[in-house]
Amino acid sequence: MSGQILYIIAFFMALLISVVATLTCRVVAIKLNIFDTPTSDIKTHKISTPYLGGVAVAAGWIISLLFIRGVTNFPTMTLRNLRAVICGALMLLGLGLIDDIKFKGLGFKLKLVIQFLAAYIVVFLFDIRINFIPLYWISCFISIIWIIGITNAFNIIDIMDGLSSGIALIASLAFLFISLPTKMIYVNFCAVALAGAILGFLPFNLSKSKKIFMGDAGSLFIGFVMASLSVGTSYTFVSEIGLFVPLLILAIPIYETVLVSFFRIKKSKLPFLGSKDHYALRLEKMGFSRKKILLATYTACIIFSLCAYLFTKLSIVYAMLLFISVIICMWVISIKLASVRMD
Secondary structure, eight states, X not given: OOHHHHHHHHHHXXXXXXXXXXXXXXXXXXXXXXXXXXXXXXXXXXSOEEOOHHHHHHHHHHHHHHHHHHHSOOOHHHHHHHHHHHHHHHHHXXXXXXXXXXXXXXXXXXXXHHHHHHHHIIXXXXXXXXXXXXXXXXXXXXXXXXXXXXXXXXXXTOOSTTHHHHHHHHHHHHHHHHHTTSSOHHHHHHHHHXXXXXXXXXXXXXXXXXXXXXXXXXXXXXXXXXHHHHTSSOOOXXXXXXXXXXXXXXXXXXXXXXXXXXXXXXXXXXXXXXXXXXXXXXXXXXXXXXHHHHHHHHHHHHHHHHHHHHHTTSOHHHHHHHHHHHHHHHHHHHHHHHTSOOO
16 A cells, blocks of 8 residues: 555544443443543633543554554655654553542642653663764754654644643644655654544543543543654755744644743742643633634744745755744744743
8 A cells, every 4th residue: 555545544543432432431441430521710611521532642643653563664764663653642641541540639749750760761772862062962852852842732722622632633733744755664654644643632621511621641541742853854845944843843832831830930939830820811801802812823833834844945045044934033032021920
């Protein structure tokens, strides 16, 4: 079978499995009383909602990849890297699942330790890392920080229905289309399978009658896969400025993490502790509906992804001008958001 057909199969298989798994996980969560109950003032939902949506996304992603593996002779390097990403992603899925089910949750120190171990496996044992840095140890160190940071970024931004998962859907498609020229085939299949799995879950997350959350299991799992894919291929087809491509594709989660950390530190709080300083909640405080916030976020993600694509085509001068324009726009928006009082 041709590569295009395999991508289509991977996408729709992940989607269908995710739909079935989401419905099943919702029933299981209700029977086992696995709910996200709004018991603290940092919760943004009003009623108890079943968890385990992240398990459904992971099931669609993994089963789809295993099927493609069974009908395709992957190159040795691709197969090796695919195993690394699956291994690390399952560790994060388990971590999030324990945190979702455990009544008081796990401490952030233990979470960071497990995240470090998962990143260590990918970076040191399988050599999936940032390759443009010539010094090996510095490259590994920055790669681990990047993977842990992006993993937590998708967890931090998961404060509104459809926000984290919708961003991940757009980002995974962006990585697919931008990385298609690469020989690292596992990046393409991981991305297209993740997009299908998320699309199968997203309607239920936005539903009123059959709502389900993906929980920390889903956000950490998705964040880890996104981070691993972003360092799995090269974007410097025209100039070295292509190194900024992952920053643009993942701009919204990165921006959210920096913004929230800034406000929390400003209040003498640890960045790891919850608060209502998220950009989405600030927009809501300004009078925007959640539907408009999602629409604006998705639009921004698509625009950033298009900019990322242009970065692989433009010369360094025009790419830098584009990047500076993006930074200026985000700075202006930040000033406006900072003026909103969050009690």
